[in-house]
Amino acid sequence: MDIVHSLGKVALFQCFSDEELARYLKQGGMNLMHFEKDQLVALQGDACASLDVIIQGSLSLQSIDEQGTVFKARVLEAGDVWGATLLFSRYNHYPMQVVCDRASSVVRLKKGLVLTLCTEKREFLVGLLQIISDRAHELGLTVTKLNEQTLRQSLLEYLHQLCRQQGGNTVMLPMSKTELANRLGFARTSLSREFTLLQHEGLLTFNGRKVCLHISSNS
Known part of the structure; x- marks a missing residue:
């Protein structure tokens, strides 16, 4: 090099x-x-x-x-x-x-x-x-x-940041959910539970690392 x-x-x-x-x-x-x-x-x-x-x-x-x-x-x-x-x-x-x-x-x-x-x-x-x-x-x-910040606030802020970086409401997580949990400072199980709750509430859908937000960055 x-x-x-x-x-x-x-x-x-x-x-x-x-x-x-x-x-x-x-x-x-x-x-x-x-x-x-x-x-x-x-x-x-x-x-x-x-x-x-x-x-x-x-x-x-x-x-x-x-x-x-x-x-x-x-x-x-x-x-x-x-x-x-x-x-x-x-x-x-x-x-x-x-x-x-x-x-x-x-x-x-x-x-x-x-x-x-x-x-x-x-x-x-x-x-x-x-x-x-x-x-x-x-x-x-x-x-x-x-x-x-709660886990939900931290997670949504991070996802909105990804939306701005990737140019749309559907984003690909650049890391595993375990790595994301570590980065946000919460347990992996808590992060998975929050993803599921947000999906049940209609705020997002996810499949693996693919996440689609159904709320604007101003919500």
């Missing part, structure tokens, strides 16, 4: 030329890592020592409660950057475990190199600060949802 070409397609690094990225790669401080599906990438409590860029595949930030229920707080896809909020913090330990959802390739940039990039390119520094600010905003929204 060409690290320079892959990084060049990520928004945060588009302010650098291929020649500049190649020079940084040659100087060290940048490593390509590969992870297999279900491989543990980082344990909760591990120190964050790098800025990670997802080049291929997906990772997720997970927590597991005493009943063994998995909650996926965030799913990281190709092009996403992780570690920006931790790398320069006094509290730089992972708050959750990081698990590989699909076979993934990750470019890891050491702290020293990230500092160099910040000093050499103002656009990179601004982009990194924007990522940190966006993460703080998303965390606030996540906490609010966990405190206020």
Whole structure:
């Protein structure tokens, strides 16, 4: 895999030329890592020592409660950057475990190199600060949802979001119902029960991963 070409397609690094990225790669401080599906990438409590860029595949930030229920707080896809909020913090330990959802390739940039990039390119520094600010905003929204939203509200909001992304009221779930339950922070059985209730109430119909909503996004 060409690290320079892959990084060049990520928004945060588009302010650098291929020649500049190649020079940084040659100087060290940048490593390509590969992870297999279900491989543990980082344990909760591990120190964050790098800025990670997802080049291929997906990772997720997970927590597991005493009943063994998995909650996926965030799913990281190709092009996403992780570690920006931790790398320069006094509290730089992972708050959750990081698990590989699909076979993934990750470019890891050491702290020293990230500092160099910040000093050499103002656009990179601004982009990194924007990522940190966006993460703080998303965390606030996540906490609010966990405190206020029911399973039904969370599920319908997610389905309406899919409708907007896929351009219609009939959508295909991009993940299994088990994975969706984990992402929403509810038990798989509770999610299945809610799907069935919504179908009985005429709000949607479903067959496997195919879901057809019978209510508008404003309902």
